[in-house]
Amino acid sequence: MKRPSDDPASCASCHGGIAKTYKLSLHYSTAGMKSGVRPRFSAAEAKTYDAAVFEQSCRSCHASCGDCHVKSPVVSGVNLGLMAGHKFVRKDESKTCALCHGGRVYPEFTGEYGGNPDVHYQKGMSCVDCHKGSELHASLGAQADRRSVPDKPSCAACHPAGSEKTDKAKEAHADHGDKVSCSACHASSSYRGCASCHLGEGATSSPQFVIGENPRKPGQITTLRLVPTVRDTFKKAGIAQGNYDALPNFWDTVPHNTRKRTDRTRDCGSCHAEQANFLSEEGLPSGGSEANKRLIFKFSY
Amino acid sequence: MKKFLAVLLLAACLAPFAFAADIAPFVDASWLEANLSNPRLVILDMRAPGDYKAGHVPGASSVLGSTIYVAKGELKNEVPEADDLSDVLQAAGVKADSIIVVVEADGSRIAWATRVAWTLKYAGLANVGILDGGYKAWLAAGKPVSTDITLKKGDYTVKKYVYAYFADKAYVLKASKAQIVDARSYDSYFGLARQAFVAQAGHFPGAFSLPYNWITTPEGMVRPKAELEAMAAKLGLNPKTETIVYCDSGVLCTSWWWVFSEVLGWTNVRSFDGSSQVLTADATLKAADPAVKYVTHTWR
Numbered sequence: 001m002k003r004p005s006d007d008p009a010s011c012a013s014c015h016g017g018i019a020k021t022y023k024l025s026l027h028y029s030t031a032g033m034k035s036g037v038r039p040r041f042s043a044a045e046a047k048t049y050d051a052a053v054f055e056q057s058c059r060s061c062h063a064s065c066g067d068c069h070v071k072s073p074v075v076s077g078v079n080l081g082l083m084a085g086h087k088f089v090r091k092d093e094s095k096t097c098a099l100c101h102g103g104r105v106y107p108e109f110t111g112e113y114g115g116n117p118d119v120h121y122q123k124g125m126s127c128v129d130c131h132k133g134s135e136l137h138a139s140l141g142a143q144a145d146r147r148s149v150p151d152k153p154s155c156a157a158c159h160p161a162g163s164e165k166t167d168k169a170k171e172a173h174a175d176h177g178d179k180v181s182c183s184a185c186h187a188s189s190s191y192r193g194c195a196s197c198h199l200g201e202g203a204t205s206s207p208q209f210v211i212g213e214n215p216r217k218p219g220q221i222t223t224l225r226l227v228p229t230v231r232d233t234f235k236k237a238g239i240a241q242g243n244y245d246a247l248p249n250f251w252d253t254v255p256h257n258t259r260k261r262t263d264r265t266r267d268c269g270s271c272h273a274e275q276a277n278f279l280s281e282e283g284l285p286s287g288g289s290e291a292n293k294r295l296i297f298k299f300s301y
Numbered sequence: 302m303k304k305f306l307a308v309l310l311l312a313a314c315l316a317p318f319a320f321a322a323d324i325a326p327f328v329d330a331s332w333l334e335a336n337l338s339n340p341r342l343v344i345l346d347m348r349a350p351g352d353y354k355a356g357h358v359p360g361a362s363s364v365l366g367s368t369i370y371v372a373k374g375e376l377k378n379e380v381p382e383a384d385d386l387s388d389v390l391q392a393a394g395v396k397a398d399s400i401i402v403v404v405e406a407d408g409s410r411i412a413w414a415t416r417v418a419w420t421l422k423y424a425g426l427a428n429v430g431i432l433d434g435g436y437k438a439w440l441a442a443g444k445p446v447s448t449d450i451t452l453k454k455g456d457y458t459v460k461k462y463v464y465a466y467f468a469d470k471a472y473v474l475k476a477s478k479a480q481i482v483d484a485r486s487y488d489s490y491f492g493l494a495r496q497a498f499v500a501q502a503g504h505f506p507g508a509f510s511l512p513y514n515w516i517t518t519p520e521g522m523v524r525p526k527a528e529l530e531a532m533a534a535k536l537g538l539n540p541k542t543e544t545i546v547y548c549d550s551g552v553l554c555t556s557w558w559w560v561f562s563e564v565l566g567w568t569n570v571r572s573f574d575g576s577s578q579v580l581t582a583d584a585t586l587k588a589a590d591p592a593v594k595y596v597t598h599t600w601r
Contacts, residue, residue, distance in 0.1 A: 094351060111367040114377060115372055116368075116372055117368065121350065121365070122350075122365045122368055123392075124353075124363060124450065126350075189374075260385075260388070261382070261384065261385055
């Protein structure tokens with residue numbers, strides 16, 4: 001057997017609860033790769049996508065129990081082998097999460113991309129201090145996409161309003177409430193965005209920093225990430241994406257490079273005067289979705 | 302010459318480090334063990350958090366290197382803003398009269414250790430030393446290891462930097478009488494190798510070459526003071542002349558800054574934070590002056 005723990009059933013006899021719910025998780029179903037593009041397709045296209053693209057291409061990235069607990073997953077030929085002999089480990093983020101999320105999140109978190117390390121990494125925290133077993137096992141039920149994961153971490157749960165030590169922080173938070181996301185002020189530097197994804201050829205990734213309307217939370221501005229689906233991404237599979245303009249090309253993201261002080265916490269004028277890094281007409285990808293325009297934020301004054 | 306060296310060696314053995322600080326620039330594992338119970342001692346473990354959690358010198362605080370030499374836009378390894386540095390130092394337990402020991406992984410990381418130590422001196426702290434040979438030497442000496450996480454609260458606030466230890470591009474271009482020292486490898490100096498973020502191969506015209514890794518033995522321990530002194534002397538460097546050390550991005554150069562200034566006691570030594578990344582750059586890095594033209598395949 002290549003991946004003995006690929007089938008959760010092999011663990012089910014003893015970890016029945018986890019094995020059952022894990023199948024509902026995004027890591028197992030990779031449903032996020034379905035829900036993230038589905039609305040761009042006609043009904044017929046959606047069928048082709050499910051059979052020809054999703055099952056063939058996307059599903060192959062799913063995580064087995066062992067990818068987080070037994071054997072480091074093999075990614076781009078890097079194989080770190082068994083962790084802690086052949087025993088099960090509860091967690092070992094630098095050998096598990098890091099390999100699959102090594103293109104973006106992990107190196108952002110540790111500062112290896114040359115940016116500033118996340119303050120939580122600095123304080124000795126790692127992935128599982130925020131992303132609990134229950135989130136990753138889908139213990140609370142089926143996960144359709146990242147947004148609807150019920151026990152995903154939230155900044156405010158650990159840093160409730162009113163707990164600030166300084167007036168400066170208290171006032172900045174009180175002035176903005178839910179109108180500006182935590183990341184819009186506390187993401188320290190550029191994070192990875194992708195462009196020009198073509199089926200079978202991959203996408204190009206480059207650093208970016210974009211602030212605009214949150215497509216999933218109207219009335220809030222946040223950090224946005226360019227996600228790679230372009231008009232002809234699925235051309236090879238015969239999918240024209242008839243409803244391409246239904247979804248924007250930018251999605252809200254929480255860059256894992258949080259710092260207490262950033263260009264924006266130091267200078268309110270960075271947003272209020274210069275609107276630095278704000279999404280603008282000129283910043284839209286050419287040939288992109290019409291829906292991108294809705295994400296451009298302008299101050300009313 | 303032999304006799305001269307012997308005299309130097311003798312002098313080095315007799316004279317303790319002649320500085321006001323309460324700690325030598327390099328300390329060994331025995332010194333550190335003997336001082337573990339000193340309430341003024343603060344140990345900064347600069348290794349990755351995972352390595353720190355797995356075991357460290359008892360009482361050491363974990364500090365991330367990239368919070369002491371920070372990225373600012375495209376520039377790597379810059380000095381942090383004073384408020385950010387104060388936060389980092391306070392979280393590690395640093396007070397104004399602390400006796401601070403910087404611990405890196407091993408001797409190959411000497412320049413990263415000196416970069417931290419230089420920054421602390423630059424931030425006004427008086428008593429800073431480095432564990433010779435790093436954590437590897439601590440283990441090799443069979444010293445105790447702890448996995449307890451230390452959380453000390455310090456109160457040191459960086460009020461102003463000691464500009465006499467620092468050079469920027471404008472300063473380097475004005476300092477026509479200074480001796481410029483290149484702390485990178487021979488390959489970089491001669492222009493055979495180049496970091497992607499440095500726009501030109503080669504070196505600053507007239508610069509002396511003193512690779513940073515010459516400071517340590519192949520085993521990773523700092524060479525005797527007399528040998529370091531002889532290296533500088535034979536190259537023709539004058540201890541009394543203003544000296545500016547540079548490298549690629551501001552880390553390696555602090556190694557010779559530390560040796561010249563702290564070990565040998567030279568009084569006019571500056572480290573160039575921006576180094577080749579800034580010297581060779583065009584307007585994209587907001588360098589007001591035009592790029593310096595580097596020379597290749599030649600001495601000085």
